Amino acid sequence: MMAPRVLISDALSPAAVQIFKDRGIEVDFQPALGKDKDKLAEIIGNYDGLAIRSATKVTPKILENATRLKVVGRAGIGVDNVDIPAATAKGVIVMNTPFGNSITTAEHAIAMMFALAREIPAADASTQAGKWEKNRFMGVELTAKTLGVIGCGNIGSIVADRAVGLKMKVIAFDPFLSPERALDIGVEKVELDDLLARADIITLHTPLTDKTRNVLSAEALAKTKKGVRIINCARGGLVDEAALAAALDSGQVAGAAFDVFSAEPATENVLFGHPNVICTPHLGASTTEAQENVALQVAEQMSDYLLRGAISNAVNFPSITAEEAPKLKPFIELAEKLGSFAGQLTDTDIKTVRITYDGAVAGLKIKALTSAAVAGLLRPALQDVNVVSAPSIAKERGIVVEETTREIAGDYESLVTLTVVTEKMERSISGTVFADGRPRIVDIKGIKVDAEFAPSMLYVTNEDRPGFVGRFASLLGDAGINIATFALGRDRQGGDAIALVEVDGKVPAELLDKVQQIPSVKQAKPLVF
Numbered sequence: 001m002m003a004p005r006v007l008i009s010d011a012l013s014p015a016a017v018q019i020f021k022d023r024g025i026e027v028d029f030q031p032a033l034g035k036d037k038d039k040l041a042e043i044i045g046n047y048d049g050l051a052i053r054s055a056t057k058v059t060p061k062i063l064e065n066a067t068r069l070k071v072v073g074r075a076g077i078g079v080d081n082v083d084i085p086a087a088t089a090k091g092v093i094v095m096n097t098p099f100g101n102s103i104t105t106a107e108h109a110i111a112m113m114f115a116l117a118r119e120i121p122a123a124d125a126s127t128q129a130g131k132w133e134k135n136r137f138m139g140v141e142l143t144a145k146t147l148g149v150i151g152c153g154n155i156g157s158i159v160a161d162r163a164v165g166l167k168m169k170v171i172a173f174d175p176f177l178s179p180e181r182a183l184d185i186g187v188e189k190v191e192l193d194d195l196l197a198r199a200d201i202i203t204l205h206t207p208l209t210d211k212t213r214n215v216l217s218a219e220a221l222a223k224t225k226k227g228v229r230i231i232n233c234a235r236g237g238l239v240d241e242a243a244l245a246a247a248l249d250s251g252q253v254a255g256a257a258f259d260v261f262s263a264e265p266a267t268e269n270v271l272f273g274h275p276n277v278i279c280t281p282h283l284g285a286s287t288t289e290a291q292e293n294v295a296l297q298v299a300e301q302m303s304d305y306l307l308r309g310a311i312s313n314a315v316n317f318p319s320i321t322a323e324e325a326p327k328l329k330p331f332i333e334l335a336e337k338l339g340s341f342a343g344q345l346t347d348t349d350i351k352t353v354r355i356t357y358d359g360a361v362a363g364l365k366i367k368a369l370t371s372a373a374v375a376g377l378l379r380p381a382l383q384d385v386n387v388v389s390a391p392s393i394a395k396e397r398g399i400v401v402e403e404t405t406r407e408i409a410g411d412y413e414s415l416v417t418l419t420v421v422t423e424k425m426e427r428s429i430s431g432t433v434f435a436d437g438r439p440r441i442v443d444i445k446g447i448k449v450d451a452e453f454a455p456s457m458l459y460v461t462n463e464d465r466p467g468f469v470g471r472f473a474s475l476l477g478d479a480g481i482n483i484a485t486f487a488l489g490r491d492r493q494g495g496d497a498i499a500l501v502e503v504d505g506k507v508p509a510e511l512l513d514k515v516q517q518i519p520s521v522k523q524a525k526p527l528v529f
Helices: 014-022 037-046 060-065 084-090 102-117 120-128 154-165 179-185 192-198 218-222 241-250 288-308 325-345 366-378 390-396 468-478 509-516
Strands: 005-008 026-029 049-052 071-074 093-095 146-150 169-173 201-204 228-232 253-258 277-279 350-359 400-406 414-422 426-433 439-444 447-452 456-463 483-490 496-503 521-528
Touching: 005 014, 005 037, 014 026, 014 288, 037 060, 049 288, 060 084, 071 288, 084 093, 093 288, 102 120, 102 154, 102 201, 102 228, 102 253, 102 277, 102 288, 146 154, 146 192, 154 169, 154 179, 169 192, 218 241, 241 253, 325 366, 325 414, 325 426, 325 439, 325 521, 350 366, 366 390, 366 400, 366 414, 390 400, 439 496, 447 496, 456 468, 468 483, 468 496, 468 509, 509 521
Parallel strands: 005 026, 005 049, 049 071, 071 093, 146 169, 146 201, 201 228, 228 253, 253 277, 350 400
Antiparallel strands: 350 414, 414 426, 426 439, 439 447, 447 483, 456 496, 456 521, 483 496
16 A cells, blocks of 8 residues: 655644654655645645645645645644635545644743733833833732633633642633633632622633624723733734723723734734733744644644544544445534534533434434534634534533433434533424435424524524514514524413524624514524524
């Protein structure tokens, strides 16, 4: 059998090259090739694997010529330079290394905290300018201060651990952080408003999603402890930068240290030039060790896949064999969309996820289905989660995942039921795949419905009262929202009812407010699949 061939088209550690060679893989190291799209497209057909960093753009044109390519490995977390849908359609696995930069990024946040507390950059500039302004730079101690961590996943928990070592009091806001996990890492789990009111220093370590965008808005900044200091080494867009500048001017915020910005490269920003702001050019992952770590990890992962078929940190497909793929594919789609449905409706801490497989589906590789369901569930809050990393991320946050299989499915040949348990509620949704291969929703909270998943949907729960459907449909019509499909269900006459509507386009916020004002409506939520 011919040895697999891997092309490295970006600058990667020589140690990664050696790993491929040691594993018996033929490797072609051309670190400048990524900048030459035409040359890359010309030769990519000769390789089974492509190892890249950020310079190489894996476009549909590149993939079209990649006749034997099986895997793209990105040394780092971001895969925005890879066309994921095109790679998936081509059957190419795309891997990244999501945890290789964790310690480095956490250490940068700690360094920024020290620099901010003791005004080190300004003091350095002053001293080197020939001044001796000893009385000008009056800092604050970190010992006994309260650090508020927004997002306590992999990086956030490392920051928390370092802060505990500095004798700080650490409080954390993270909907996916269980009380048990919080206890293990030595932090107090709190709600966001509590964190804002108590923290002397706030550090952000959460992905940028629709739920976390501007998590520190003008309104949130107004709730902070006067004189708070804010650190962002996570993602630009988590903080309203204009509102922060105003809060710095007013003294509500004493200082800020930012490594990331809403627009990058950041050649200008409203925070630049402020005397109480420290800025660095997205250096979170910029250490020798981190660059080495991600290179070694991607080489190991790609080697394992090419030689043994093992998949680690894939962003576009679960670990399944070629024989299983045709049967699993529609059920993977069903499981992920059931999870996404529940995730978009769940705003509080998830304690347990129960997934029940009834009928023929129980005989398939349910681990892949469970991974897909958990990925769908977590993705609304944790954008970078994928079907491979989802189980470990759930475990990291103390979420219990339970699987049950039963041979008989009742009314359906196969039935998948996902139940989410939080401290406040329990919600179940069931779905199946019919002969046409399309996933369908058949039950929500014990109420029978029949609806296909659609790109844009509106989910409404209400009391079963006459006149609701007419008023609801009229509001959509008046707003110019076209109804593609309309599914209704209720548990009993006059009881709880559900409307699940497929609509054309995004549902405006003002329309949601109007729907919510219908007397019988309990909840109105837009869903995107």
